Amino acid sequence: xxxxxxxxxxxxxxxxxxxxxxxxxxxxxxxxxxxxxxxxxxxxxxxxxxxxxxxxxxxxxxxxxxxxxxxxxxxxxxxxxxxxxxxxxxxxxxxxxxxxxxxxxxxxxxxxxxxxxxxxxxxxxxxxxxxxxxxxxxxxxxxxxxxxxxxxxxx
Numbered sequence: 001x002x003x004x005x006x007x008x009x010x011x012x013x014x015x016x017x018x019x020x021x022x023x024x025x026x027x028x029x030x031x032x033x034x035x036x037x038x039x040x041x042x043x044x045x046x047x048x049x050x051x052x053x054x055x056x057x058x059x060x061x062x063x064x065x066x067x068x069x070x071x072x073x074x075x076x077x078x079x080x081x082x083x084x085x086x087x088x089x090x091x092x093x094x095x096x097x098x099x100x101x102x103x104x105x106x107x108x109x110x111x112x113x114x115x116x117x118x119x120x121x122x123x124x125x126x127x128x129x130x131x132x133x134x135x136x137x138x139x140x141x142x143x144x145x146x147x148x149x150x151x152x153x154x155x
Contacts, residue, residue: 020110021079022077022112023075025063027061030126030134032138036141037092037144037145047076048074048105049065049102049110049112053067055068055123056119056122061128061137064115065113065114066114077104088148092141092145093113099114
């Protein structure tokens with residue numbers, strides 16, 4: 001897990017007035033996961049992204065957001081991430097993701113981590129990580145964060 005990249009020549013403009021919203025649909029929509037990574041659960045609103053699907057990925061415990069005209073990815077939009085928190089999440093995400101603008105059910109736009117590669121036919125839900133799988137994922141997140149803090153000098 002390392003820095004997610006943008007599909008353009010750099011990350012989408014997060015705006016001069018602060019950071020934009022982040023639509024999350026997978027593990028980052030789980031309170032325990034995001035709290036492990038950034039020490040809090042950001043302010044959010046439940047929402048969905050028509051024309052997108054949270055797809056299962058081959059051999060990975062987390063999903064990828066892919067275009068699907070017949071689907072609607074459910075999730076939440078974080079509305080108050082700091083630049084530091086964005087940096088942590090960017091570093092945490094698989095480098096295969098790109099950061100793209102998606103249109104939400106409300107009509108507003110948000111950034112999201114989008115998956116450009118192979119996906120499975122079935123969708124991923126937050127129930128995909130339960131019990132021992134969830135505990136193992138949280139431990140993985142905790143180990144990643146400890147390593148990131150050591151590497152970045154943020155600890």
